[in-house]
Each structure stands twice: as structure tokens, then as C-alpha cells.
Amino acid sequence: MxxxxxxxxxxxxxxxxxxxxxxxxxxxxxxxxxxxxxxxxxxxxxxxxxxxxxxxxxxxxxxxxxxxxxxxxxxxxxxxxxxxxxxxxxxxxxxxxxxxxxxxxxxxxxxxxxxxxxxxxxxxxxxxxxxxxxxxxxxxxxxxFGYAAPAPAASRDTPRTAAEKITYLLEHSYPGAQVPPSDAEIAEAVNKHAGAQVTAEDDVRAFRTGTEPVLPPIVGEGMAELFGVSPMYFQTDDTVTRQVVEGLRLLAAARKGSVGRIEARGLGPEGLSEDVLAFVNRVVEELAGQDNPGVDRRGSEKGPSSRR
Missing domain, CATH: 1.10.260.40 (lambda repressor-like DNA-binding domains)
Known part of the structure; x- marks a missing residue:
């Protein structure tokens, strides 16, 4: 070249x-x-x-x-x-x-x-x-040198909409002779995850083709379980950002000693996902251990015999 x-x-x-x-x-x-x-x-x-x-x-x-x-x-x-x-x-x-x-x-x-x-x-x-x-x-x-200029921040191949995300999983998660699930099979899996009738074959087709752009959270969670990805995959960028910000605020509060272990309760319009909650709680426990050497991660005081 x-x-x-x-x-x-x-x-x-x-x-x-x-x-x-x-x-x-x-x-x-x-x-x-x-x-x-x-x-x-x-x-x-x-x-x-x-x-x-x-x-x-x-x-x-x-x-x-x-x-x-x-x-x-x-x-x-x-x-x-x-x-x-x-x-x-x-x-x-x-x-x-x-x-x-x-x-x-x-x-x-x-x-x-x-x-x-x-x-x-x-x-x-x-x-x-x-x-x-x-x-x-x-x-x-x-x-x-024969190379294109660096791409701008986001790749064109990154799926953005619910339809693009579903299509991406169907096209990339079933290599070789594996056959991706049909719309009816996806609906069945989602309903099984929810424990109730929350979607149908026609609904899934509408989500997949973009006819219906809004994917309900419970449907996204069921699809995530079916395809083996994090539930955050189906959340919007704004939602993920808000969860990260909320998590950082909680960490700051924990650092000041004003927040203990965080329960799975509503924090903001979406609340924190289980993955984010687990991560935040691990860090809170580690911070507590660092700030209080005399207390182990289970909250019990260390006696003299426990010191080496």
C-alpha cells in the first residue's frame, strides 16, 4: 500500500x-x-x-x-x-x-x-x-497509508434500538447449524420468566421489526434470560446512565457512613438492577472494612484472639 x-x-x-x-x-x-x-x-x-x-x-x-x-x-x-x-x-x-x-x-x-x-x-x-x-x-x-480515518465515538455496528438489539442477538448468538428461536418461542420464554402472560407472538414480532419501539422492562428481562445476556443490554443508554449515577451517589454516601447495606428497593424511576445492587453492596462492604479495621465484612468486632 x-x-x-x-x-x-x-x-x-x-x-x-x-x-x-x-x-x-x-x-x-x-x-x-x-x-x-x-x-x-x-x-x-x-x-x-x-x-x-x-x-x-x-x-x-x-x-x-x-x-x-x-x-x-x-x-x-x-x-x-x-x-x-x-x-x-x-x-x-x-x-x-x-x-x-x-x-x-x-x-x-x-x-x-x-x-x-x-x-x-x-x-x-x-x-x-x-x-x-x-x-x-x-x-x-x-x-x-490506505486506512480510513478513525471512526467517531460510536460504531455503526452497535445496536441502539430494541429491534436492532433483538436482531443482533438472533444473528450472532446461534452459530453454525443452530437455529434461533421463533417469535412464538421467544414469547413463551418471556412469559415463563414473568410467571404470567405479558407478551405474545405478534408483540415479539412488533418489537423485532421496530413496529413497536418500546420494549417493556419485564419483556426485556425475559429476553435477556433467554439469550443469556445482562438485563442492562435491553435498557436504554439513559437508563443505564441514571443507574450508574445513582450507584455512585450511594457509594459516596456509604463512604461518609450514612448508608449501610442497600436493599432492592426503588431508587429513582427505574431503581437499580440486581447487577448494580450487588456491585454497590460489595464496594460498600469493602469500604466499611477499610474504614473500620476492627470490624470484619460481616459486621462482627474482631477480638484480640483474631489478630495475628
């Missing part, structure tokens, strides 16, 4: 450029002088025998008073690599040695070709020269 670019980073439309020049009554010689090239070079651009180097396009767009992205657009959805950033800043590869303070442009050339990543000491000066952030520079570098 990391081979030299085969196509120019931006689309050069010679017909449009020529029409612009003629409409403004500008000679090719004036264009050549403004861009620092020979007349034959500027002529070749309009004839289509050659195309401008990428670093010439910003100056040409400025000369014609047009935005770079307007006059020389990228392909739809294409993101810049290191060479693109350099060209958009108007630098030749050779000129980058002045930006990074080296005797040669080798470090930039190697990074653009996907051979060796830039040293960290080159990140800030190069980003400043290209007028981008360091993060944008590093993302472009990864594209030069």
Missing part, C-alpha cells in the same frame, strides 16, 4: 478554465506569469496535453477569483490524504522541508507514499503550514 497517486487530487476542467480566461480577456502569457510557469506549460493545460500539478490549483483559483472547491472540486465523498493537504496549501513536496525544518523533504515524501509515518515533531509545524488541525493531518496520513 502507499503507492504514488495515479489520479490528480482535484478535477481540472480545461474547458471551464479556458472559458473563464477568455471571458475576462486574459492572455495565456498573463496566466503563466501569475503562476510562475512557462507559456508552453500554461498552453498545455488548456489543450489537454498536460494537467497542472496539484499545488498550482489554489493559486489558479485565486487568480480567477474562485473558491478552490468550486473551480477544482474533489470527487463526491473523497477525503484528502497528505498529498491533498499539501497541494491545497499550495506547497510542492520539495518546499515542505522549509515547513518541518529539515534538509530534505524525505519525511513528507515517505509519509505521502505510505512508507513511513511522520515523526511527532513534524505534526504541529506541518499542520500549521497546511492550515489544518493536527487531528486532520493525522487522519489524512492514515488515508495515505
Amino acid at each position: 502507499g503507492e504514488t497517486r495515479q489520479m490528480p487530487p482535484r478535477h481540472f476542467d480545461r474547458e471551464r478554465v479556458r472559458a473563464l480566461r477568455r471571458a475576462r480577456n486574459i492572455t495565456l502569457n498573463a496566466v503563466a506569469q501569475a503562476l510562475g510557469v512557462g507559456l508552453s506549460t500554461a498552453t498545455g493545460w488548456e489543450l489537454g496535453t498536460t494537467v497542472p500539478d496539484g499545488e498550482k490549483l489554489p493559486a489558479m483559483a485565486s487568480f480567477y477569483g474562485k473558491p478552490l472547491d468550486d473551480l477544482f472540486p474533489r470527487s463526491v465523498g473523497e477525503l484528502p490524504d497528505l498529498a491533498d493537504l499539501r497541494c491545497d496549501a499550495g506547497y510542492s513536496q520539495y518546499q515542505t522541508k522549509e515547513l518541518i525544518g529539515t534538509k530534505s523533504a524525505g519525511p513528507v515524501a515517505n509519509a505521502e507514499r505510505g512508507k513511513r509515518r511522520l515523526s511527532e515533531r513534524f505534526h504541529r509545524p506541518l499542520a500549521a503550514g497546511y492550515k489544518v488541525t493536527v487531528e486532520e493531518l493525522l487522519a489524512a496520513q492514515e488515508r495515505s
